[in-house]
Amino acid sequence: MQRIVEPELMDDKAQAEAYANADFEQAEKLFLSTFQLYFPCQKIKGHMLDLGCGPGNISFQLANYFPNINVTGIDGSVEMIKLANERKKIELNSSDQVNFITSVLPSSAIPQKIYTSIVSNSLLHHLHHPEILWTTIKQYSSSNTKILIIDLFRPPCKEDALAIVNQYAANEPEVLQHDFYNSLLAAFTAKEIEQQLLNAGLTDLEMKTISDRHIAIFGIKTR
Ligand SMILES: C[S@@+](CC[C@H](N)C(=O)[O-])C[C@H]1O[C@@H](n2cnc3c(N)ncnc32)[C@H](O)[C@@H]1O
Incomplete structure (x- = not known):
């Protein structure tokens, strides 16, 4: 199945609210456990x-787990960052550790020159030009930067994508099911991601399939 791109930014208010209210506990646990594993x-x-x-x-999950980090979250959607900042007001443990910036990648608004870790969950499949993620990682990392990217990978056909939506999101609002289906069609295959890493010269990163729909790209920069 060919990739079918979806809009990059999730800047519709109802869409952002549905996303913020959805139960992503499983995906969040997967992110943290994968981070701990690698x-x-x-x-x-x-x-x-x-x-x-x-x-x-x-951002909140990792800040809650690692009390000695400061997290900068960046997103091009005004609505998403509004929701992130609202959550910041009620997050008792980690609110001082987390800051959010509204900016579309590639961005010159990223405050530090180099980060000790760079993470991203479910961004890659949104990008019309995926090299934006990899060049941003290259620009803001140096040797010893820990990198973990997790995203969906594209199933072989639309029927498989629908089956995944029905299996994991049947109880979610329609707008979310619709977004999830479109995300699966917009996601990259492992082969395509491998080529992106090669093109970007990020050969110190590894890639592993970590569930029936998720792929992880990870590593510690060596140079
Ligand atoms: C599926 S959401 C994932 C949100 C979050 N990482 C999580 O795991 O809950 C993808 C996010 O990427 C943002 N996004 C897409 N393209 C972007 C770009 N070029 N620059 C900044 N943010 C972008 C969207 O607005 C959306 O909020």
Whole structure:
């Protein structure tokens, strides 16, 4: 099945609210457990960059888990960052650790020159020009930067995409089911991501399928 792109930004108010209210516990747990698996026994500290942070789900989760990090979340959607900042007001443990910026990638609004870790969950499949993610990672990392990107991968056909939606999102609002289906059609295959990494010269990153619909790209920069 050919890739069918979806709109990059989730800037519709109802869409952003439905996303922020959805139950992503499983995906969030998967992100944290994958981070722990690939960076075991590491005291994670310093500045972390969360690309395409949406309402901040992963930013808050990692900040709550690692008390010595400061997270900058960046997203091009005004509505998403509004929701992230609303959550910041009620997050008791990690609100001081997390900051959000509204900016479309590629962006010159990223505050630090280099980050000790860079993460991104479910951004890649939104990008019409996926190299934007990889060049941003290259620009804001140096040796020892920990990188974890998790995204969907594209199923072989539309019927498989529908089956995944029915299996994992049957109880979610229609707008979310619709977004999830479109995201699966817009996602990249492992082969395509491998080529993107090669083109970007990010050969120190590895890639692994971690569920029936998720793929992880991870590693510690060596140069
Ligand atoms: C599926 S959401 C994922 C949100 C969050 N990472 C999470 O795991 O809950 C993808 C987000 O990427 C944002 N996005 C897409 N293209 C972008 C771009 N070029 N620059 C910044 N944000 C972008 C969208 O607005 C949306 O909020």
